[in-house]
Amino acid sequence: MIKRKNYFQSQKNKEKLRTCKKEYYQKNKENLIAYRKKYYQENKAKEKTYYKKYYQRKKDALRQYKMLYRQSPSGKKVMTKYKQKHKRQITLQRQQYRQSFQGKKVTKKYYQRFEVKMRHRIRQRNRKLLLSDLTIEIVQKVYEHNIKIFGTLTCIYCFKKLKFGEDSLEHIKPTSKGGKNIFSNLAVACFRCNNSKRDYSLKKWFS
């Protein structure tokens, strides 16, 4: 008995055994599957409770295994195929889930987290801008110029008169498109216009 155990534990023999098993399975595939099916049909209740228990016992490991499989190349292939085949069903299921109590809760949480993330990103971007070549003198000049033209602080897009805190510094050519922190590229806009314009250039936004 000990000898036999030792024999199976050595790496070389393990691989040998594995290939043997594989060959046997490939040869007798249909028979084995039929046998398994028959056995399941005859012992349905027993099998079901067994698998339930098995799943409960190995819940975490199985979940992790599933995730790993889905991230692997072959798993990804299978998933995309499955998604294409069951497209309509999946969207329907998703809709139903979103309308359920639990689904509503989850989506609300998701959007809250998303909003926080976006706010953080904007703040970071602004800080980066301020840390670069933008100086207080330039900002002051832009604001003074705006007041000189309009009388009071006014949004250059919708001409709304702005109260303190409603104003934001606007890049006419976005920084992401190479716009610079110079006086001729800066203006004052309300939050709504600044947000709706985002990264579009002035021409694109008006059209």
Ligand SMILES: [Zn+2]
């Ligand atoms: Zn505006």
